[in-house]
Amino acid sequence: MIAEMKKPEEQEVSLGKKEGEEKFSEISSEMPKLLNHKEEKSMNKVQAKNVHCWYGDFHVLRDINMEIKQNTVTALIGPSGCGKSTFLRTFNRMNDLIEGFKLEGEVLIDNKDIFAKDVRVNELRKKVGMVFQKPNPFPKTIFENVAYGLRVNGVTHKKFIEETVERSLRQAALWDEVKDKLNKNALSLSGGQQQRLCIARAIAVEPSVVLMDEPASALDPISSAKIEDLIWELKPKYTILIVTHNMQQAARVSDKTAFFYLGDLVEYDDTKTIFTNPKKEQTQNYITGRFG
Amino acid sequence: MNLKERIIEGLLFLCAAVCVLTTVGIIAVLLFQTIEFFSEVPFSDFITDTQWTPLFADKHFGILPLLTGTLLTTLVALIIAIPLGLSIAIYLSEYASKQLRGYIKPMLEILASVPTVVYGFFALTVVTPLLQHIIPGLAGFNAISPGIVMGIMIVPFVSSLSEDAMYAVPNSMREASFALGASKFQTALKVIVPAASSGIMVSVILGFSRAVGETMIVALAAGQQPRLTLDPRVPIETITNYIVQVSMGDVPRASLEYKTIFAAGLTLFVITFVLNNISYFIRKKYRAQYE
Amino acid sequence: MNNERAKTLKDNIFKGWAIFATSVGMIMLAVLLIKIGMDGLHRISLDFFTALPSRKFEKAGILTAWAGTLWIMVTTALFAIPIGVGAGLYLEEYAKKSRWSSMLEINISNLAGVPSIIYGLLGLEVFVRFLHLGESILSGSLTLALLIMPIVIVSTREAIKTVPNTLREASYALGASKWQTVWMQVLPASAGGIMTGIILALSRAIGETAPLIVVGALTYVPFVPKSVFSSFTVLPIQIYNWASRPEAGFAVNAAAAIIVLMSITFLMNGSAVYLRNRWQKNVRW
Structure with missing residues (x-):
């Protein structure tokens, strides 16, 4: 990444969404682009085909198939240990960091298998942002937190970085609260602010997919509501996958919901259907709070 | 970029290897000189002699x-x-x-x-x-x-x-x-x-x-x-x-x-x-x- | 009832004994400080720091000794810090759990227990003779660097262990490479702990005498070192030399030099403790 230092103008273009996709998915994404805009919007952004995962001998995910449309919010729900977080982490290959992790099947983003040999994990992670369960800002200034993703990707142009930081903080609805203290340590912010900072940090590198692992579970109700609002606002620009324990939250923020149980994808449908008229009894039991 | 990462990992590995080399060095140095020592002084003298006087005219090498x-x-x-x-x-x-x-x-x-x-x-x-x-x-x-x-x-x-x-x-x-x-x-x-x-x-x-x-x-x-x-x-x-x-x-x-x-x-x-x-x-x- | 009283009595007797045990060390330290203070303090003057060593005790100074100590400290740090921190990073961040890594672990714990004089023998054969570096500052500092390496490695690892994994994950999730994550996140976050370990290790190196005697540091050096290839002496060796002379006047010099040496080690240990406390306070993930 250092090697491909670019002039800022070029960088700005290449970080733009369409160009970025093109670079990443090469020819495969050219085809749908020829179709009209409506079609493009409904294309499958993210796809899982017959995905199995193991931690050592433990089979955590069994034969998962799922298609996710662009610019939608998909909620992954299910009791603890059902594999939903593992599933989420396959999309930016964070599981690679765990010893003994094994995956079979195909995971496609923009029709490109992200586990293919020629895929660079760092490039992938630039394209697929992630927000974690606990706010985890770096012990650096607010500014440097948001700028970090740009810096590690070789951006050095000062003005471009400043602009991106401001834009990202505005998108994350944090700008007004921190604009006068960008040089303060990020750890001095409140929990809710820290989490929005983490969201700003994630979107600063212009990803097209954002993964959120229970982003509001460590926050108070007000901060939590702000995060939910933010998810709504981000939807037109990003494809969002969110793991949550909170049924109401899933119902409020998502277009589609997937229910996982003991490593199986039990049901995957429109959120409305899942919460009002689920087809499987297990789903019914879970959303009505009979277990989990 | 991958090359740079590999070079760095290699360098850090060498740092850790210094520890192993130190141990190997200590044992090698001690053994080498001790073996030479025992080519001149019988081992039995070393462990049974009750005097240690290598610096005197009447040399004894009992440890x-x-x-x-x-x-x-x-x-x-x-x-x-x-x-x-x-x-x-x-x-x-x-x-x-x-x-x-x-x-x-x-x-x-x-x-x-x-x-x-x-x-x-x-x-x-x-x-x-x-x-x-x-x-x-x-x-x-x-x-x-x-x-x-x-x-x-x-x-x-x-x-x-x-x-x-x-x-x-x-x-x-x-x-x-x-x-x-x-x-x-x-x-x-x-x-x-x-x-x-x-x-x-x-x-x-x-x-x-x-x-x-x-x-x-x-x-x-x-x-x-x-x-x-x-x-x-x-x-x-x-x-x-x-x-x-x-x-x-x-x-x-x-x-x-x-x-x-x-x-x-x-x-x-x-x-x-x-x-x-x-x-x-x-x-x-x-x-x-x-x- | 009697039984109860006996129990309490035993309890109190032990308490008294334990307080005594704890104070033995303190008492000795106090006696030591008073002794060297009374013997040596009046000997300390500007002349003492600027005079060359001499066969006459009233003229002798520690110029070459403290200059040698300074040279040794700086060059030792130059070798020990990058290699020690690098090895610590490798073991904590890169090495996979394997037979090789557990072998390294046993190895380091063993090295930490090797008597310092053995390092002297290693330095004598490898640096002085095999590499032909002579009885120089370079040979001495390389030897001391190997000696304090385990301390630097262990404290680096301890400091790195306190960096939460969420920090690494956040960095990787933004597309950072392993080294970028280590260099820009892990190292700065553990810098305080690593620094503490380095200072403690160097303060240990400053007090070391035996390995330097073995690699051939001289007891009488009538000049200040000019380069890393100069022959040298250091404060502890000067102290050893003076202390082992029969004339009472040299014992006074030894006491004065001890005051200087202990001031340096206490200062370093004090700053290490200060740094450690400040660092621990600042860490609040």
Whole structure:
């Protein structure tokens, strides 16, 4: 990444969404682009085909198939240990960091298998942002937190970085609260602010997919509501996958919901259907709070 | 980019490899010179001869006097360090308030940070004259004085390691003992110490190893007379002391005298190596106990 | 009832004994400080720092000794810090759990227990003779660097262990490479702990005498070192030399030099403790 230092103008273009996709998915994404805009919007952004995962001998995910449309919010729900977080982490290959992790099947983003040999994990992670369960800002200034993703990707142009930081903080609805203290340590912010900072940090590198692992579970109700609002606002620009324990939250923020149980994808449908008229009894039991 | 990452990982690996090379280097250097030494001096002489006089005209190469000198000072040190160190450990872990621990532990750390040459000076100029008033017939150089000072020097090692072990004993054990009407002292002696025994063993072994390898205190206060004796009042010489004695003089390289320091060094290394590994494996075992 | 009283009595007797045990070390330290203070303090003057060593005790100074100590400290740090921190990073961040890594672990714990004089023998054969570096500052500092390496490695690892994994994950999730994560996140976050370990290790190196005697540091050096290839002496060796002379005047010099040496080690240990406390306070993930 250092090697491909670019002039800022070029960088700005290449970080733009369409160009970025093109670079990443090469020819495969050219085809749908020829179709009209409506079609493009409904294309499958993210796809899982017959995905199995193991931690050592433990089979955590069994034969998962799922298609996710662009610019939608998909909620992954299910009791603890059902594999939903593992599933989420396959999309930016964070599981690679765990010893003994094994995956079979195909995971496609923009029709490109992200586990293919020629895929660079760092490039992938630039394209697929992630927000974690606990706010985890770096012990650096607010500014440097948001700028970090740009810096590690070789951006050095000062003005471009400043602009991106401001834009990202505005998108994350944090700008007004921190604009006068960008040089303060990020750890001095409140929990809710820290989490929005983490969201700003994630979107600063212009990803097209954002993964959120229970982003509001460590926050108070007000901060939590702000995060939910933010998810709504981000939807037109990003494809969002969110793991949550909170049924109401899933119902409020998502277009589609997937229910996982003991490593199986039990049901995957429109959120409305899942919460009002689920087809499987297990789903019914879970959303009505009979277990989990 | 991948190349850069690989180069960095390679460089860091080399850093870690320096440690292995150090060990290999130590063993190779000691073995090489010792083998040369034994090509001139029979091994049986080395372990059975009761005199060590490589620097004199009438040369004898028996390691025994140096060994007994080393063990004698070590023994005195342990006689001081074990009771003091363990009492401090019990006191800190079972009696002292958190605040008091906060004061005492840094104090003990200071004791451990005093350069050993300073302890040697202290043994020579304060402890020996003092002991000469108490013990009749005590020579100016002897095994008691450096032994005592060395003992006090290793007290912090013994106390901090055994305190860690006692502190790790689960509180439920203490409560069970108190609930049966035991006093603090009874609990400490009959429950905590046995439960922490492996950790205490480790601390004693490491203190032992430390005392065996200690150099400057004995170099200043024990004398330079290799002597096969168990009398702690007379001048003796330890292995470390002998190496210093030869290094301070101008012994020609590649001479037999020069090789003797490596043979003596290897003997010392083997002793500490065995002790350290015993303690390492005990520690490994007892770590698993409460986890 | 009697039984109870006996129990309490035993408890109190032990308490008294334990307090005595704790104070033995302190008492000795106090006596030591008073002794060297009374013997040596009046000897300390500007002349003492600027005078060359001499056969006459009233003229002798520690110029070459403290200059040598300074040279040794700086060059030792130059070798020990990058290699020690690098090895610590490798073991904590890169090495996979394997037989190789557990072998390294036993190895380091063993090295930490090797008597310092053995390092002297290693330095004598490898640096002085095999690499022909002579009885120089370079040989001495390389030897001391190997000696304090285990301390630097262990404290680096301890400091790195306190860096929470969420920090690494956040960095990777933004597309940072392993080294970028280590260099820009892990190292800065653990810098305080690593620094503490380095200072403690160097303060240990400053007090070391035996290994330097073995690699051939001289007791009488009538000049200040000019380069890393100069021969040298250091404060502890000067102290050893003076302390082992029969004349009382040299014992006074030794006490004065001890005051200087102990001031340096206490200062370093004090700053290490200060740094450690400040660092621990600042860490609040």
